[in-house]
Amino acid sequence: MILRTLILAGALFLTSASAWAAPLSVDLTAAPSNPVSPQMGDNLSFHTVIRNDGSIPVDGLIAWISLVQIDKGKEQPVDLEDWSAHKAVTAASLAPGKTLETDWPMRLIQSGTYRVVVSAVSRSGDNLTASPFADFTVRQKPVVESQRVLPVAIGIPFLLGGMMLWRRRKA
Amino acid sequence: MIMEIDHLKVSLGGAPILHDVNLSLGEGEIYGLLGPNGAGKSTTIAAAIGLLKRDGGQVRIMGKDPQTEAKPIHAKLGVLPEQNGFYDWMTAEDYLGFFAALYDLHPREGDLQDRLARFGLEPRPGQRIGTFSRGMRQRLGLARALIADPALLILDEPTNGLDPRGRREIHDILIDLSENHGVGVLLCTHLLDDVERLCKRIGVIVEGRTVAEGTIADLVRSNDRLVRFRLHVNGDVSKSEVPPTVTVVARDGEWCSVALSPEIDPQTAWRELLFMGWPITEIRHEGGGIEDLYLGLTEGRAA
Amino acid sequence: MTATGLIARKEAGDLLLSLRGLGWLLTMAVVLSVFGLLLVGNTELSLLDNAQVVYDMGGIVTALGALLAVVVGTDAVAGERERGTLVSLLLTPASRNSILLGKLGGQAIAWAVMYAIALPYFWAVGSTGQNLVDGAVSVALLGTPVVLGFGFLAMGLGARLDSARSSLLPGLIVLLLSASPLLLGPSLRQSAIGRAFDAVNPFSGALNAYDAVIIDSQSIAAQVPHFAVTFVWLALTLWFAARGFSRVSR
Structure with a gap:
């Protein structure tokens, strides 16, 4: 009798635990408007659909974007500070069968090959749900072009200096 | 009287500067305001033209109180301050034109040049004020003070630093203004020669008080000198x-x-x-x- | 033309036609040129993100504009008084308010000229990215109240203090303190005092808005709190200048 009770309690515990685990799925796609071969300074956008595939609401949902550089010898996580202001999304509750759609814009700061992934957890969940990866490569682009800077940096002071000389001569 | 000051009292920063200043100036009269440095001459002028608030006494210019009716007074008032500055990058004509416009005057073509010529100023075309001699600047300052044909002219040390010819020219202009145009002139100066030549009446301020006022002849006679x-x-x-x-x-x-x-x-x-x-x-x-x-x-x- | 317009035009002439004013503009242009040349000549700076370059340029232009405004504002009142030109203006039939408005207009013209000089530099360093327009518009909208406020502050100080030198010094000290976000590192700005200072400092308001718009791609319309800080600063300094100018007696 005691054994049967224990088995029943264990089954109930397992059932409820699986109900608590967030039955989330995260789908990640690149926006159609993204350039095929992006370069530094371009903007990219990714779209995620977070779905509650379970039968009970998911409370305290939080999803965030991560970026890592995957160039050989330069593997490292990227601080998104300069890349994007849209770093996370939250939802108080996601009902069963409902989805949370989010756009993740970012500006490309450095050249290299990168992998982006969106992860989601909930308050009651005990595991992490991650999206598929999206990879992209950013081409190098000179930030400041000397053929633009030099004429301005030299020309404007010369122009003002010339005006001063002209005024001095007229005085 | 075009200008009347009765028992004027003025304080600056809480310190009394003028205790009792009196003067009266009629149309066409040149009045000499004398006093040692720091006696309160400039403060008297500043209070008289409404730049400083007075603590007591009365000031009437052309029958109006400069503290409450500054605008109509300024329209008929010419002032040449002792430290008279210029916009050195302007030409003399630009300078006079600028002030004429501020007085809402619209001089005709050539009017400004005529005025400059009247004051012995015929600079090269395009010559900037920055290149003017002290005498030229003083004459230009006088031309500016007279731009609106004022009824009252207040001059603070107008002949300072001028050579004898320059002084004589300024004297002649002032005499012409007072005798032929009825302009009242308040002349504030240290140069007693100027006062003797130009003024019939004077006032002497010492330590913020008028210690003597009247015609030169009466004052000298009363002092038995x-x-x-x-x-x-x-x-x-x-x-x-x-x-x-x-x-x-x-x-x-x-x-x-x-x-x-x-x-x-x-x-x-x-x-x-x-x-x-x-x-x-x-x-x-x-x-x-x-x-x-x-x-x-x-x-x-x-x- | 009204008295205000005449005086504003005269103030513009003081800047653009006098050797003194042209010298100030030349100095500002040389500083911007040095920054531009550093960007192309210095390896580390040349690797800066384009948005970062535009942001830095915005900060430098605002700081230089504020510096020019302090100098021009001091000169417009204290300088004119020292040169003996102010009293002649005060004794015209133009009202005090007209004269003050003209001088404020002169400040606006000085900033417009400075901004116009800065635009080619913006183009030179920022045209390869997509932040150029955002940067230039942010500086125009948020830099303007900050810069003009410093000019008004200098005019108010000039009206109250005896000499140009004694009024220039406090103006420069306030500018240096306010522009400290450009000089301080992020860690100091994140301290409690740093955050409190940031919340009320107009310069921080402008810089934080530049950061949000140029680097974080936020919209300019979303920068309401930063606009509020800079426009409160403008209103306070305008009041300070007007109060001071009403008491000028020589």
Whole structure:
């Protein structure tokens, strides 16, 4: 009798635990408007659909974007500070069968090959749900072009200096 | 009266500067305002034209109170401050044009050049004020002060730093303004020669108070002071007659010290002396008169 | 033309036609040129992100504009008084308010000229990215109240203090303190005092808005709190200048 009770309690515990685990799925796609071969300074956008595939609401949902550089010898996580202001999304509750759609814009700061992934957890969940990866490569682009800077940096002071000389001569 | 100041009191930063200043100036009159440095002349002017608030007393300019009716007063007032600055990058014509526009005047083509010429200013085309001599700047300042044909002109040390010719030109302009255009002129100066030549009435301010006001002749007479000169005479005049208006004080070879009563015009006295056979070749002012009066009133104060 | 317009035009002439004013503009241009040349000549700076370059340029232009405004504002009142030109203006029939407005207009013209000089530099360093327009518009909208406020502050100080030198010094000290976000590192700005200072400092308001718009791609319309800080600063300094100018007596 005691054994049967224990088995029943264990089954109930397992059932409820699986109900608590967030039955989330995260789908990640690149926006159609993204350039095929992006370069530094371009903007990219990714779209995620977070779905509650379970039968009970998911409370305290939080999803965030991560970026890592995957160039050989330069593997490292990227601080998104300069890349994007849209770093996370939250939802108080996601009902069963409902989805949370989010756009993740970012500006490309450095050249290299990168992998982006969106992860989601909930308050009651005990595991992490991650999206598929999206990879992209950013081409190098000179930030400041000397053929633009030099004429301005030299020309404007010369122009003002010339005006001063002209005024001095007229005085 | 075009300008009346009665018992004016002014404080600056809580410290009383003017205690009791009085003056009155009529149309066409040139009035000399005298006093040592720090006596309160500039403060008097600033309060009179509404730049400083007064603690007490009355100021009326053209019958109006400058504290409450500054705009109509400023429209008919010309002021040449002692430290008169210019926009050195402008030409004289630009400068006068700028002020004419501020007075809402619309001078015709050539008017400004005519005005400049009247003040002896004929700069090169395009010449900037920054290149002007001190005399030219002073004349330009006067032209600016007169741009709106004012009824009252206030001048603070207008001939400072000018050569004798420049001073004479300014004198002539002021005399013309007062005699032919009825402009009242308040002349604030240290140069007693200017005052003697231009003013009939003066006021003397000492430590924020008017200590004397009236015609020069009356003030000098009331102080019992004679005007003294040294004459160089080319010959013996020991036997020559002396007119009753002249007192011979001393003789020293060819030099002779004489005293005139303050009400006597020196030019008249010299004519009488020449008529009586005095071969005068040089005249030097030796003191007395307004100079003695001024020194007496301001004794012990910085000049 | 009204008295205000005449005086504003005269103030513009003081800047653009006098050797003194042209010298100030030349100095500002040389500083911007040095920054531009550093970007192309210095390896580390040349690797800066384009948005970062535009942001830095915005900060430098605002700081230089504020410096020019302090100098021009001091000169417009204290300098004119020292040169003996102010009293002649005060004794015209133009009202005090007209004269003050003209001088404020002169400040605006000085900033417009400075901004116009800065635009080619913006183009030179920022045209390869997509932040150029955002940067230039942010500086125009948020830099303007900051810069003009410093000019008004300098005019108010000039009206109250005896000499140009004694009014220039406090103006420069306030500018240096306010522009400290450009000089301080992020850690100091994140301290409690740093955050409190950031919340009320107009310069921080402008810089934080530049950061949000140029680097974080936020919209300018979303920068309401930063606009509020800079426009409160402008209103306070305008009041300070007007109060001071009403008491000028020489």
